[in-house]
Amino acid sequence: MKLLxxxxxxxxxxxxxxxxxxxxxxxxxxxxxxxxVSQVSLWEIAIKIGIGKLRVDxxxxxxxxxERGLDELGLKPPHLxxxxxxxxxxxxxxxxxxxxxxxxxxxxxxxxxSRIEDYPVTTMRCD
Numbered sequence: 001m002k003l004l005x006x007x008x009x010x011x012x013x014x015x016x017x018x019x020x021x022x023x024x025x026x027x028x029x030x031x032x033x034x035x036x037v038s039q040v041s042l043w044e045i046a047i048k049i050g051i052g053k054l055r056v057d058x059x060x061x062x063x064x065x066x067e068r069g070l071d072e073l074g075l076k077p078p079h080l081x082x083x084x085x086x087x088x089x090x091x092x093x094x095x096x097x098x099x100x101x102x103x104x105x106x107x108x109x110x111x112x113x114s115r116i117e118d119y120p121v122t123t124m125r126c127d
Contacts, residue, residue: 002034003027004073004102006111007041007094009126011054014061021127024110036073037065038101044094078104089118 005013005028012020013028020028028035045061048054065072075097083100099119102109108122116123 001027001032002036002105002107003124004036004038004098004105004107004109005041005070006098006109006113006116007044008112009110010037010041010065011045011056012126014056014064019112019126021125024124024126027110027124031069034107035068035070036101036105036107037070038073038098039075040094040097040101042072073101073105075101076104086119090115 009020009024011017013025027033042058042062045054045056046058049056049058079097079101082104083097086096086100088096095113095116099109099116099121101107102121103119108124109116110124110126112126
């Protein structure tokens with residue numbers, strides 16, 4: 001299975017947060033699955049750290065991502081063309097890009113954001 005972690009799912013995994021349930025945690029830890037982390041999520045985390053909205057050690061977060069062997073997903077032209085055609089059901093630009101990436105990559109998006117269900121993307125809950 002190919003999973004793309006929404007930013008909050010990534011943060012919950014990194015912080016061993018109970019909001020990431022056992023089933024979701026098992027899927028992330030299963031080495032047979034490809035786990036993608038969007039560079040858009042990393043950008044969002046860095047921005048929120050910078051404005052004081054989030055307290056995370058970005059260096060430790062990046063180290064944990066690389067130690068576990070999660071795959072960083074950069075922006076590619078097909079992501080941008082999909083983003084441009086995507087309807088806007090809500091206003092979060094980070095979500096829009098992550099949704100476009102999941103669609104193009106054929107990945108299931110692990111998220112608790114129910115607004116994402118309005119988009120043509122396969123989702124999986126974090127519980």
